[in-house]
Amino acid sequence: MNSDYSLLHIISHTDLDGVAAAALAWRAHHHSGVPIRVSLTGYGEVDNSILESIKSGCRMVVLDLSPQFQTTVDEIDRTFLPGGTPFLFDHHKSMYEKYANRPWIVADTAYCGAMVYWNWLSDGNADGETLRSIEPLRGIVRVANDRDLWINEDPDGRLWQAMVTLCGEWGAFARLVSNPSAVLTESERAAVTGFVCRQEERFKRAKEHLSKDRAGKRGDFLFLGDGFLEFGDTSDFCGLLLDRPEQSPPVLVALAYKKAGGGWAVSLRSRNGLAGRVVSLLKDGRKIRGGGHGDAAALYFPNNYSEGGIRESISAALSAESESASGMGVTLGDLIKGAM
Numbered sequence: 575m576n577s578d579y580s581l582l583h584i585i586s587h588t589d590l591d592g593v594a595a596a597a598l599a600w601r602a603h604h605h606s607g608v609p610i611r612v613s614l615t616g617y618g619e620v621d622n623s624i625l626e627s628i629k630s631g632c633r634m635v636v637l638d639l640s641p642q643f644q645t646t647v648d649e650i651d652r653t654f655l656p657g658g659t660p661f662l663f664d665h666h667k668s669m670y671e672k673y674a675n676r677p678w679i680v681a682d683t684a685y686c687g688a689m690v691y692w693n694w695l696s697d698g699n700a701d702g703e704t705l706r707s708i709e710p711l712r713g714i715v716r717v718a719n720d721r722d723l724w725i726n727e728d729p730d731g732r733l734w735q736a737m738v739t740l741c742g743e744w745g746a747f748a749r750l751v752s753n754p755s756a757v758l759t760e761s762e763r764a765a766v767t768g769f770v771c772r773q774e775e776r777f778k779r780a781k782e783h784l785s786k787d788r789a790g791k792r793g794d795f796l797f798l799g800d801g802f803l804e805f806g807d808t809s810d811f812c813g814l815l816l817d818r819p820e821q822s823p824p825v826l827v828a829l830a831y832k833k834a835g836g837g838w839a840v841s842l843r844s845r846n847g848l849a850g851r852v853v854s855l856l857k858d859g860r861k862i863r864g865g866g867h868g869d870a871a872a873l874y875f876p877n878n879y880s881e882g883g884i885r886e887s888i889s890a891a892l893s894a895e896s897e898s899a900s901g902m903g904v905t906l907g908d909l910i911k912g913a914m
Contacts (some may be wrong), residue, residue: 580608580632581608581609581610581632581633582608582609582632582633582635583612583613583623583627583632583633583634583635584599584610584611584612584613584634584635585623585624585627585634585635585636585637586599586612586613586614586636586637586638586639586687587616587637587638588616588738588743589638589735589738590717590718590721590722590731590734590737591638591687591718591719591722592637592638592639592687592688592743593614593746593747593750594686594711594717594718595637595638595686595687595691596612596747597747597751598688598692598708598711599635599691600612600751601707601708601751601754602695602707603704604707605703605704605707615639616872616874617642617864617865617866617872617874618839618874620636620639620641621641621642621643624636624641624646624650625646625649628649628650633661634661635661635663635691636662636664637662637664637688637691638664638665638666638686638687639664640662640664640673640679642859642864642865643859644859647673650676651676654677654678656677658677658678660677660678660679660680660694663679663680663690663691663694664679664680664681664687664690665681665682665683665686665689665690666683667850667867667868669681669865670683680694683867685719685723686715686718686719686721686723687722688714688715688718689716689718689719692708692712692715710754711750711754713756714755716728716756717730717731717756718731721735721809724809730758732770732810733758733763733766733770734766735809735810736766736769736770737749737758737762739769739804739807740765740766740769740806773807773810776802776804777807777810777811777814780798780803781815783799783802784796784798785797785799785885787885789824789825789826789848789892789893793823793825794822795824795825795826795827795828795889795892796815796826796827796828797827797829798827798828798830799830799881800830800831800832803829803831808829808841809843809870811827811829815827816843816844817845823845825844825846825892826842826843826844826849826888826892827843827844828841828842828885828888829841830884836876836877837874837875837876838875838876838877838884839872839874840873840874840875840888841872842870842872842888843870844868844869846869847868848869848892848895849866849867849870850867850868850869850871851868852871852873852888852891852892853866853871853873855891855894856873856887856888857873861875862874862875873888875887
């Protein structure tokens with residue numbers, strides 16, 4: 575995996591952090607003249623992309639994502655040459671806790687994925703030409719870091735995330751490749767500001783359709799089914815519920831989205847690490863996949879699950895987590911059986 579390959583495969587996430595990271599990797603390598611393939615994908619497909627790259631023998635840079643299956647990790651371990659250059663740059667807590675000691679990973683939970691890669695390049699791992707090539711992206715990497723970690727120092731973070739939602743991840747990637755400046759043009763700012771205004775209307779309607787359950791002894795769990803929000807609405811809508819609540823804030827928010835190709839993507843948000851613990855309880859490496867931060871994570875359910883089944887599964891995980899924390903020794907299996 576560390577020979578002089580004739581193709582570079584950049585694999586990154588579909589949110590602002592992932593798009594910025596992909597643009598950063600593209601600019602870091604395009605001047606070498608090597609052909610570059612770019613895949614913007616999610617947790618449901620990252621393993622296939624990695625394994626296909628290994629099989630084809632091309633070089634990889636994987637950003638803001640990590641393998642979901644142990645078999646993928648085993649294959650990387652088997653094919654990674656001793657003393658090779660790291661190729662996976664991530665910051666998600668769930669990945670860090672399991673795989674951070676691998677020589678092929680550079681991980682740092684203190685920064686977004688794009689900033690992890692930027693820091694690695696800047697720390698003596700890139701030549702002068704590469705550093706000059708990536709310099710114009712310094713601003714968008716900083717915006718992505720502010721946005722992804724919810725530092726909230728830069729209001730343009732929300733507008734840039736709106737750019738990703740409005741234009742799609744590929745449109746936003748093309749924008750950053752052709753114009754790496756983080757400064758929005760007058761037309762861009764007008765378009766994304768209008769989008770945010772329409773987003774607020776969606777938020778108002780979505781709040782009317784939230785369902786509330788008790789999350790064990792911890793507090794309330796809010797669930798929203800498909801059809802009310804767009805996928806890019808997740809962070810801002812959950813921030814509204816968790817950080818600016820009209821009543822007592824919930825301990826967890828779950829938003830379910832029906833994927834066009836079948837199956838479900840469920841975004842989880844919390845403020846005390848609960849989202850990550852729920853993902854750890856429910857993902858089984860076979861039918862249910864997932865990953866992310868302690869407070870910003872996602873689960874992927876197969877098509878045969880209903881919204882009600884997803885909601886009950888999360889509720890059961892919350893009850894199991896609550897009982898485990900209180901030392902009751904009740905398992906997730908016990909609670910799911912009781913709910914069936």
